[in-house]
Amino acid sequence: IDGGQGAYSAIKKCWPTTKIQRCLIHAQRVVRRYTTTNPRTDAGRTIYRLALKLTRITTLDEAAAWGVQLHEFSTIYREWMNEKTMIKDPKTGAWTRVWTHHNVRKAYNSLNHLWRSEMLFVYLNPPAGVLAPERIKSTTNSLEGGINAQLKLPARTHRGRSGERQRRMLDWWLYLKTELPDDPVRIARQSDWGQGRLAKVSTLTQTENQADHETGRPALYDNAIDTDYTHSIGIQKGQI
Incomplete structure (x- = not known):
């Protein structure tokens, strides 16, 4: 799965013992969102390089070595x-204590959660x-493109x-692509011919211009200017 909570919740509800393989590309995107492609700190560069190694792992021994490197980090x-x-x-005017290197923490926690949940290398050990x-x-x-x-x-x-x-x-559209579809009249009658019983949904394209922080998907188009308040644009310095 790509990291969306909806698919994960549905799978766990219907098939609670099912092993889930997290998309490694999306896992990398989450890390890149926190570190950027040019991290400023040694820790940021290390965790980013560790994330990039995910898609190069082809054996269980390499996966175990990657886990050791994550622990060493x-x-x-x-x-x-x-x-x-x-x-x-x-x-x-209130003073609060915050994590100084919160972005690197989030990048590490995202990988550590997947590692502990055994969602990174299911494809190597089905x-x-x-x-x-x-x-x-x-x-x-293949799912995204197909x-x-x-x-x-x-x-x-x-x-x-x-x-x-x-x-x-x-x-x-999905009905026409189904291998053995049910009778369309029966389906339409069960759903009150598209009225009433069918769930109302928001326009699908409305969210395309919003970045998805869970999956790492960028916005379709953006001005790249963050208008929300942030207390820092770099490494925070101050009292520890």
Whole structure:
């Protein structure tokens, strides 16, 4: 999965014992969002390089070695990551203690969570009983380009439609791609011919211009200017 909470929650609810493979590309994007591609600190450069190694791992031995390196990073930079800074909120005047190197902490925690949850290298060690273990992939690239892109295209092409009309359009697109579809009249009758019982949804294209911090997806277009208040644009310095 790409990291979205919806898919994860649905899988755990329907199949609680299912092993989940996190898309390694999306895991890298999350780290890159916190460190950028040109980190300023040694810790930032180290955790970013560690994230880049994910997509080059092809054996369980390499995966184990990667886990050791992640643990070593935590040992070496633990005190540094635990440093805190006193800052004053310009609006309220209140002083609070915050993590000095919060971005590197978030980058490390994102990888450490996936490592501890055993969601990084399922493709190297598929669960027993898997019919085609060679088909388990480490990324969602084939899904994004093969299925999701085809769904996004009609949604973008017909972005003038209301959210409900877009949802129905995509419902029927999926129906036409189904190998053994049910009777369309029966489906329409069960859903009150598209009225009432069907869930109302917001326009699918409304969120395309918003960055997804969970999956690392950037905005479709942006001005790159953050208008929200932030207490620092670099490494915070102050009382520890």
